[in-house]
Structures are given as structure tokens and as C-alpha cells.
Amino acid sequence: MTSTGPGSVFARIDQAVLGPPDAPRRFLTVHVGSCAVRLFPEESRRALYGPRRDEALGAAVWRQAVFEARREPRDGDGAGRLFLAWLVLPGLYRNLHRILRLWRRVDRADLEAEALLAVLAALDAADPDGPDAVGLLIKEVVNRMWAYAKRVTREIPVVDIGAFADAGNTTVPSEERPRSPEGWEVHISPPPCRGGLYATLRFAEPRPQHDGRQTGTRLPDLVFRARRHEEADVIGTLHLRPAGARR
Known part of the structure; x- marks a missing residue:
């Protein structure tokens, strides 16, 4: 898993979801067939991206994460949406670093913020039961990251x-x-x-x-x-x- 800088947007999402070591652990309860499985955040990510991931378990994690993010009130603490964004982050790291290497003018914090906004914007349109649902959402977010980077590089600074x-x-x-x-x-x-x-x-x-x-x-x-x-x-x-x- 690729790490991010301590002051970056992605790092703050990590801190908000994982919390300090002595804090109560958040977990996600998913249903696979007739079985209910309780997963901590790291286990949820491994179900989606791990080398020995279970496709059925990964689909259940994604479906439950989308369901909880959508049902929370808009004036709530946003924990469900934040957790969903945290699950998506590993799928964005490769393109994040490619963009930063290609265009030095792109600010990392702005690019990460744009990615987070793209996740939240795509949440309502996401189909948790569709084939490769998480892959399609990641692709949509990545496309928006590249579009943002290209737009920034076309901007010409002007004098006041x-x-x-x-x-x-x-x-x-x-x-x-x-x-x-x-x-x-x-x-x-x-x-x-x-x-x-x-x-x-x-x-x-x-x-x-x-x-x-x-x-x-x-x-x-x-x-x-x-x-x-x-x-x-x-x-x-x-x-x-x-x-x-x-x-």
C-alpha cells in the first residue's frame, strides 16, 4: 500500500478512519450468503485489493459501504462517506503519482481534494450490485483527476x-x-x-x-x-x- 504525506488530504482520511491505536475500532458488518461477517477497516480493504481476495466478500464490502454512505443524513458527521472514500484510495495512488511526475505544476493537495470530491460526486450514481462496481467508480474518479491536471497545466498565470x-x-x-x-x-x-x-x-x-x-x-x-x-x-x-x- 502506498503511503501519503502526513499533511495530505489522503493522510487525513487515513487518520480519521483508522484513528489512534487506543481508539474504538470501526467495523463493517457484511452479509455473504447466510453468514454475517464483521470486518475492521484493514480487513475491508484487503477484501477489495488483497492478493487472495474473495470476490464475493469484496462485493459485499462494497455494497455495504455504499449503502451506509448513502443512508447517513447530510448534516451528519460524514463517517460513512469518509469510510467509502478511504476504501477507494488504494485504487487512486498509481495515477496520483503518475500525474505528479508528469506535471510539476499540479499541486498534490489540490489533486487529492479533487479526487475526494469526485468520489463523493460519483457516490449517488454508483451501482453497488453491478459487475466490477468499485472498479468503475475508481475509473471515473481517475478520469476526473486527469481532467483536472490537464486543465491546471493549461492555465497561464497573469499579472495583477x-x-x-x-x-x-x-x-x-x-x-x-x-x-x-x-x-x-x-x-x-x-x-x-x-x-x-x-x-x-x-x-x-x-x-x-x-x-x-x-x-x-x-x-x-x-x-x-x-x-x-x-x-x-x-x-x-x-x-x-x-x-x-x-x-
Whole structure:
């Protein structure tokens, strides 16, 4: 059985179902033919996934778990639904780890939560008497896990437009502006507009020196960097001044 991290959703389900060692043990009473069998949680899982599992006993476990999960009130403690989810978890581990290895952007906690939601959503539609009922439910949950992972990987993070606009329009006091000694600054002031983002663009270029003497500037390069294409729209007015000069 594959273990999960101590803070994961699956680990919390394990803790809730199994409880501490000295806590009262939960059990499931199933009927196989004319016999009633009492099973502790670990025995119920072995009946579904164990190497020497009994098909009749496994079907009885699944049928009883679905029955108890469905009959509990919605405002109850949810112990029946939690136990059913716990029974399904071993069938999800392989695909869980495959998804996490394939897509690093998928958060494990979110993926496990999505799997739990899928189990609960599929509960009402599950047919406990159908052939391979537990296998069909696991397949449905796995499909939803993969669909969620693919959806997350297609999401493109975007900048906070409001914060970007506020930062761009913030005026820094002249005494707080970094000054480039013996350099040039190019400021591009955008034309007035009512909508959209706008802010002054600033390019700074120091005056190269050699042996303490100025050897000229790369002013053409600086203006070249701030230029616009001849077919592009006008984005503002260009101002050239020594670094730190008053406006």
C-alpha cells in the first residue's frame, strides 16, 4: 500500500478512519450468503485489493459501504462517506503519482481534494450490485483527476493588472530617485488617455570614463533603444536630460 504525506488530504482520511491505536475500532458488518461477517477497516480493504481476495466478500464490502454512505443524513458527521472514500484510495495512488511526475505544476493537495470530491460526486450514481462496481467508480474518479491536471497545466498565470497600473503610475519624489552620476536619462511621457495603462518610461545610461576623463557617451544607442518603429503608433514624447536634472 502506498503511503501519503502526513499533511495530505489522503493522510487525513487515513487518520480519521483508522484513528489512534487506543481508539474504538470501526467495523463493517457484511452479509455473504447466510453468514454475517464483521470486518475492521484493514480487513475491508484487503477484501477489495488483497492478493487472495474473495470476490464475493469484496462485493459485499462494497455494497455495504455504499449503502451506509448513502443512508447517513447530510448534516451528519460524514463517517460513512469518509469510510467509502478511504476504501477507494488504494485504487487512486498509481495515477496520483503518475500525474505528479508528469506535471510539476499540479499541486498534490489540490489533486487529492479533487479526487475526494469526485468520489463523493460519483457516490449517488454508483451501482453497488453491478459487475466490477468499485472498479468503475475508481475509473471515473481517475478520469476526473486527469481532467483536472490537464486543465491546471493549461492555465497561464497573469499579472495583477491593478497592482501593475498602480506601480506604474506611482510618482517617486525627486529626492528618492536613484541618480546616475555623469549620465543621461531618457523619459518617455505618454499622451493623455482616459483608459488603459500608462506610465512614464525611463532609460538611464552612464557616461563612460577612462582614466578619470569622459570619453563620450553612447547616446545614439540610448535613443535607439527608446525609439519606435516608423509604422508604430505614437506612445509618447521623448525627453532627454542629464541624470538627476530637474524637470
